[in-house]
Amino acid sequence: MKLIIAIIQPHKLDDVMRELDEKEIYLKTVTNVLGCGRQKGVTEVYRGTKEVGTLLKKVRLEIGVNDSYVKPAVDAIIAGARTGSIGDGKIFVLPLEQCIRIRSGETGTVAIG
Amino acid sequence: MTAINAGDTAWILISSALVMSMTAPGLVLFYGGLVRRKNVLSTMMQSFFILCLISVQWVLWGYSLAFGPDVGHFVGNLAWIGLRGVGLAPNPDYAATIPHQLFMTYQMMFAVITPALITGGFAERIKFSTFAVFTLLWATLVYDPIAHWVWAKGGWLHDLGALDFAGGTVVHVSSGMSALVVALIIGKRSSYPRITPAPHNMTYTLLGAALLWFGWFGFNAGSALAANELAVSAFINTNTAAAMAALAWLTIDWFVTKRPTVLGAATGAVAGLVAITPAAGFVTPLGAIAIGIIVAVVCYVAVAVVKQRLAYDDSLDAFGVHGVGGTIGALLTGVFATRAVNAAGADGALLGNLRQLGIQALGVVAVIGYAVAVTFVLGKILDRFMGLRVKGEEEAIGLDITQHKESAYTLID
Numbered sequence: 295m296k297l298i299i300a301i302i303q304p305h306k307l308d309d310v311m312r313e314l315d316e317k318e319i320y321l322k323t324v325t326n327v328l329g330c331g332r333q334k335g336v337t338e339v340y341r342g343t344k345e346v347g348t349l350l351k352k353v354r355l356e357i358g359v360n361d362s363y364v365k366p367a368v369d370a371i372i373a374g375a376r377t378g379s380i381g382d383g384k385i386f387v388l389p390l391e392q393c394i395r396i397r398s399g400e401t402g403t404v405a406i407g
Numbered sequence: 408m409t410a411i412n413a414g415d416t417a418w419i420l421i422s423s424a425l426v427m428s429m430t431a432p433g434l435v436l437f438y439g440g441l442v443r444r445k446n447v448l449s450t451m452m453q454s455f456f457i458l459c460l461i462s463v464q465w466v467l468w469g470y471s472l473a474f475g476p477d478v479g480h481f482v483g484n485l486a487w488i489g490l491r492g493v494g495l496a497p498n499p500d501y502a503a504t505i506p507h508q509l510f511m512t513y514q515m516m517f518a519v520i521t522p523a524l525i526t527g528g529f530a531e532r533i534k535f536s537t538f539a540v541f542t543l544l545w546a547t548l549v550y551d552p553i554a555h556w557v558w559a560k561g562g563w564l565h566d567l568g569a570l571d572f573a574g575g576t577v578v579h580v581s582s583g584m585s586a587l588v589v590a591l592i593i594g595k596r597s598s599y600p601r602i603t604p605a606p607h608n609m610t611y612t613l614l615g616a617a618l619l620w621f622g623w624f625g626f627n628a629g630s631a632l633a634a635n636e637l638a639v640s641a642f643i644n645t646n647t648a649a650a651m652a653a654l655a656w657l658t659i660d661w662f663v664t665k666r667p668t669v670l671g672a673a674t675g676a677v678a679g680l681v682a683i684t685p686a687a688g689f690v691t692p693l694g695a696i697a698i699g700i701i702v703a704v705v706c707y708v709a710v711a712v713v714k715q716r717l718a719y720d721d722s723l724d725a726f727g728v729h730g731v732g733g734t735i736g737a738l739l740t741g742v743f744a745t746r747a748v749n750a751a752g753a754d755g756a757l758l759g760n761l762r763q764l765g766i767q768a769l770g771v772v773a774v775i776g777y778a779v780a781v782t783f784v785l786g787k788i789l790d791r792f793m794g795l796r797v798k799g800e801e802e803a804i805g806l807d808i809t810q811h812k813e814s815a816y817t818l819i820d
Contacts, residue, residue: 346817
């Protein structure tokens with residue numbers, strides 16, 4: 295099992311979710327975050343306004359997946375989020391030790407959905 | 408001594424300020440809360456900017472075109488350009504007991520809010536520069552003539568006896584229909600209706616609705632142009648229609664979605680206010696109740712059923728509430744009007760006078776036809792030469808950042 299964390303441009307969230315839906319990956323968590331990359335937020339004036347120094351608004355997506363779904367999920371996120379410009383974001387893939395469904399108590403690959 | 412009456416002047420001064428407050432912060436909040444967070448500043452900016460733009464346009468040439476010496480029963484001439492000839496003594500053609508400049512000021516606030524209502528039709532996707540040019544031209548080519556027809560000495564609808572106490576056709580029908588035209592030319596927001604964005608802050612919308620209601624007392628009761636019995640009638644009718652329409656809308660909401668909604672209450676109240684606008688000084692409070700119920704039902708259908716069926720993106724229901732509501736109000740004025748309330752008015756269909764209803768209908772048809780035609784041509788020309796709509800990526804990023812380089816809300820500090 296893996297936990298995928300993706301930091302993307304806020305205005306690409308719709309596209310990313312549509313791509314994930316097409317691959318039947320429906321379970322996800324979304325939060326608003328601030329972030330910047332190597333350019334320290336300097337070059338993105340058109341696509342964001344700077345807050346707290348040089349941080350720009352981004353959206354964070356978290357998805358727990360079974361190993362066989364890692365590549366489809368990553369491909370879907372890239373397809374939805376990539377624009378080719380600076381600030382497109384990053385994807386992290388972390389090993390996931392355990393996953394429990396609160397309602398039923400199921401664990402492991404069954405709980406991931 | 409001067410013919411100026413202190414009570415009338417004080418009341419109309421206050422009414423002018425009340426109507427101004429309907430645009431900012433009334434519409435600013437009402438519309439601002441209905442759009443997504445990334446577009447809230449641009450939406451608010453549109454109303455605020457119109458307040459500034461039309462305030463100056465009106466003084467320079469708008470007032471002259473709308474209320475100046477008549478030309479062919481169609482429009483005023485430019486004799487009053489820059490308020491030349493518009494002094495502080497009363498102009499008995501319009502208001503015998505207040506300074507002429509005060510009448511001009513009061514009318515200015517109507518000229519301001521009318522184009523601001525149109526912004527609901529193209530919210531979240533219009534280019535600011537084109538919007539500014541459109542507003543200036545629309546005010547001059549559509550609002551000023553229509554105001555002249557209905558309210559000016561020599562205006563053809565005025566001479567025909569059309570009853571529009573505070574601007575049902577002049578303000579609401581004209582703006583609502585024009586909004587629909589622009590909405591159709593500019594096209595739907597991308598991914599609408601698959602994704603229908605939720606209002607990002609309904610508290611603003613409710614506050615805005617309350618401010619609109621408050622300001623509307625100046626809009627309707629002030630149209631008596633005096634601090635007299637008629638102003639009191641109009642005040643009561645305004646409040647009653649708004650309240651009844653909100654209750655009726657909530658009732659429909661309860662039946663349809665099993666839950667009364669805040670948006671329903673706010674929209675219902677506004678619909679009631681729109682419909683009572685032409686009728687406020689001509690009907691009884693019972694008539695106002697009837698108007699409130701009827702407009703709530705019709706506008707609910709327009710907003711919840713017709714819009715979905717025909718799938719046009721009138722984002723903030725400028726057509727559904729102001730266009731449809733204004734039309735209903737204008738027609739119902741011809742039904743419920745009674746000389747008992749206002750001897751200078753007329754009796755309506757309920758009292759056996761069908762002719763008035765016919766005149767109301769003619770007025771509505773004429774205003775709709777003219778507003779739609781001119782707005783269509785204006786919209787098409789501006790779209791061709793300036794482009795009405797922002798680019799796809801700009802729409803996705805949001806108008807606040809792309810049109811104004813500003814962000815309404817920070818995330819951390």
